[in-house]
Amino acid sequence: MIDSTSIISYVTFIFGASALFYAIGWIFKSKTAGNLGTAAMAIATAVNVGAFILRWMETYWVGYGHAPLASLYESLVFFSMTIGLIYLFVEYRYKFRTIGVFAALSAFLALAYASLPSVGSQIQPLMPALKSNWLIIHVMTYFVGYAALTLAFCASLLFLIKSAGKNPDTGVLGHIPGFKALDDLTYQMVMLGFLFITLGLVTGAVWAEQAWGRYWGWDPKETWSLITWFIYATLLHARLMRGWEGKRLAYLSVLGFAAVLFTYFGVNLLPGLHSYL
């Protein structure tokens, strides 16, 4: 019988293929390659959703029965899935595909990381502190937020690539959407991401109160998510000030994404309560 873990290893490669197609479509301005990229992205995302649901069922089959959001591996699978879903929505709404290169690459990298033996894909039972419905809400809201912020990062990256060129409106750089559209998309995604990481922060606080008797404790993971939150709050306000447009906002978005990555992966190197995820 085929299990979710092996399905996910196929999905990894479909995301990889999607990134490749999108890249070819971008560089050679090939519509066919672009279509293939979108098709691969849609298939990878759909199968990723299926694998997520299958793994949920598998936790019941082994007798534990919990939402598959309780380990690093499971969070990465959910992360790539949300990147795929939000990206497809953005592509549909904005009708541009260059961002697909980075979106598909992010999903591919997340799943490639998940496949490392050190990450460990076994289904583990929940320890008592994790047995809560808040786990589902907290992790889901955070990863929807992270996925949106990943896309904001992709848009900012394209912005910086485009603005680094001498002739941003010709050649390969010319295929990148205009500055205005990228800026708009970054802002749109930061707003979505900020809303959801705030929801994550808030549900985390409510849960921490239930599990440990305090809603805030300055543990490293909590503190780093607050740092991330401060950076994106800065971005939103910086945008209100004239003169803080374009490149500077793109740098802030890159900085914010670096904080997201550290909150997600780096904090495990520091001691604290959250070390299980």
Next chain:
Amino acid sequence: MNDNIKSIDLTDRVWNFLASVKLSVVLLLTLAFTSIIGTLIPQHKETSQYLQKYGEFWHGIFKTLNFYDMYGSWWFQFLLALLIINIIVCSIDRLSATWKIIFPEKPVYRADRFRKSEHRQSLTTAQAPEAIQTAITGYMEKHFRHSRTERSESGYLVYGEKGRWTRLGAYVVHMSILLLTLGVLISSLFGYEGRMNLPVGETSSTMILRHSDARVALDFSLRCDDFSVKHYPSGRPKEYRSELAILKNGEEVARRSLIVNDPIRYQGFNIYQSTYGRIPGDTFTLAFTDNASGLQINKKASMNEEIAMPGGKGTIIVQDYSNNFNFRGHNLGPTYLCMLIPESGDPRPLILPVEHPNFDRMRQGAYTISIKDLEYRYFTGLQISRDPGIPIVFTSFAIMILGFIVTFYMAHRQVCIEVARKNSGETAVLISGISPNRRPGMNMRVKRVAGSIERIIAQRNNS
């Protein structure tokens, strides 16, 4: 006179400084970067650990800068306070202007602003401007909260507007942060937390405060009827469960199971399953092994009881118990401390480690004494807290999220449809939009309106 002007000038400058978004950007970034320190340097540890880790020099610097209690340090709290002042001053500073924008006596629309807008769509039709006027005003009235038509030289303009009130969203968010601050202040001023270790079968109404170790008497008491730990087959812990009864004036008022993640809330107190442990039971067996014959004699014993040694060799009194007895630098684990009173001679201490039955051989007496059949009892470790700030903090969360939804997903939008007869005799329709608070997505909205208008005109053409 001159001084007066200068001081007004200064107050103005301080006020403008405190009201500026520039200050908030600087503060938010500074808070983000300084917060990192406390995640790299472990907080609230022993001085000796810090000295070992950082050495004399850096320890001195870190200590002066309060890096060991960073989030409670005066400078970090100062930054937070400044941010709060910034929010308050900024809100006061802008609210009256925003209020006038939100509730204008008569909204003014300036055609040239729309003509310059980057969000524009245009179409042409053979129909005369007057012929399509009712259709267009009808559409605008239906889709916008306010709409108005103005004449122009060669036609007319129809304005539509909605969502002025959404500009209050940012104020809602900022107010929620003030409310959050209030809640956190109340938590830190009036909240307290303690622990209670309650052996199975016992009742207590005393908790020990976390920071001061002071004892506090609660006006109710807790009785632990049972405690259990469940494990998964792999050995991971699955559940810690205490069966608790709450007693008021000696009478049982409630009975509940307590597990992690499901605290008991009682009269403003929150009771959490925090830890557990074992303590030895009341009775056990003393085993006397005759060093000559190897013969063993068992005697039941309990705390503070006098036990006669076999063969009339004296008496033993069990005086004390330690979970981790330290003997010449070795941790012997759970250990009973007794007094041995021989038939003749001075009493001497007797050390009986539970896990080392041969320990007493060292004494080289007639018998080697050890502990047998010791039964342990569980105690449940409860965390008990009271925090009147929690409802305020959680309310502020809800308001903040609501404010975000309003600010991010409901926008102040204005659309203008300019209809004018061209020299060629055709009619030009220009659809343009502005988002005065610069929300994204305006382009898409304008396209959508243009699509609808095109359809309306086409329908009239057909009919």
